[in-house]
Amino acid sequence: MAHREIYEHFHPDEKPFVDRAWEWVERAAERHETKRTDFLDPRQAYILFSLANRHPDAQVRLDGGSADAERQRAIIAPDYRNIEVEDMGIAVLDISSDDRRISELDHGDYLGALLGLGIKRDKIGDLHVREDGCHALIAEEIGDFLIGHMKQAHRVDVMVSMLPLSALQEVKIKLDEQMFSVASLRLDGVASDVFRLSRTKIMAPIRAGRCRVNWKSEEDPSTLLKAGDVVSMKGFGRFKVLDVEGVSKSGRIRVRIGKFV
Structure with missing residues (x-):
């Protein structure tokens, strides 16, 4: 497949990952190689699946260690291989402390x-934070390093150990639900209400490439949002459009938002 045909479906900023992902797919299909990736965000997983679906001789399996995992590792393999039995290489890092302040983390x-220990973000999956500690899903190959080097989290002394996936204490993501009445579903308008910033101030980070919609870079403030969209703004947080509940008599749109806590 021509590279131009591949790129036309993705944002220019995604070109480096598209190149890598297409190479994984080609190696699986044409050289019979099996590849296990680091943790991918949902947008990267979508790109990888899209590319694999264009090649009849390759297949992909995703797994993040829990049923609702956001970040997942992938196995890319020739279509004849049974990838359901492949080891995804995911472990649980148990982080605990005798210090009561751990409940504030x-x-x-x-x-x-x-x-801060020099670990790359793509070696870490979802974090399940509780009042008495945290279960972090990690690439198992960094487990020994973390056991030897992780001694603190935000000035709280911690103890770490490795656990099997079966021991994961999963914590569901919490959303702070709010209702807004907006003039339109434009990205800048909704984001300015959610983050309580003026339309002018919200424009700058969007145009500077600090905004992602569904994990895809979005620099157009006029982009229209819809139910299900996840918006993240570097330095401000992220939210999900839970529902668009109709138009009021004055013509404003009622939209239900969930801010990630």
Whole structure:
């Protein structure tokens, strides 16, 4: 397949990943190689699946360690191989502490502690944060390093150990639901209401490439959102459009938003 035909479906910023993913698919189909990736975000997983579906001799399996995992590892293999039995290489890193302040730590504190050790983001899957600690899904190959080096999370002394996937204590994502009345479903309009910023101030990060809609870079403030869309704004947080509930008599649109807590 011509590269131009591949790229026309994706954002220019995604070209490096598209190149890598297409190489994985070609190697599986034409050289009979099997590849296990690091953790992919949902947009990367979509791209990989899209490319694999264009090649009849390749197949893909995704697994993030839990049924509702957002970040997942992939196996890309020739179509004749039984990939359901392939080891996905995912383990649970149990992070705990005797310090009561651990109950104050959040997702960002744990992720920051892991990245602060020099771990790449794509070696870490979903984080399940509880009041008494955290279960982090990780690539099993970094487990020994983390056991030897992770001693703190946001100035709280912690203990870490490796657990099998069967021991995962899954925590469902919490959304703070809010109702807004907006003039339109434009990205800048909805985001300015959710993050309580003026339309002018929300434009800058969007045009600077700091916004993603469904994990895809979006630089057009006029992009129209729809139910199910997930919007993330670097430095501000992220939200999901849960429902568009109709138009009021004054012509404004009622939209239900869930902010990720």
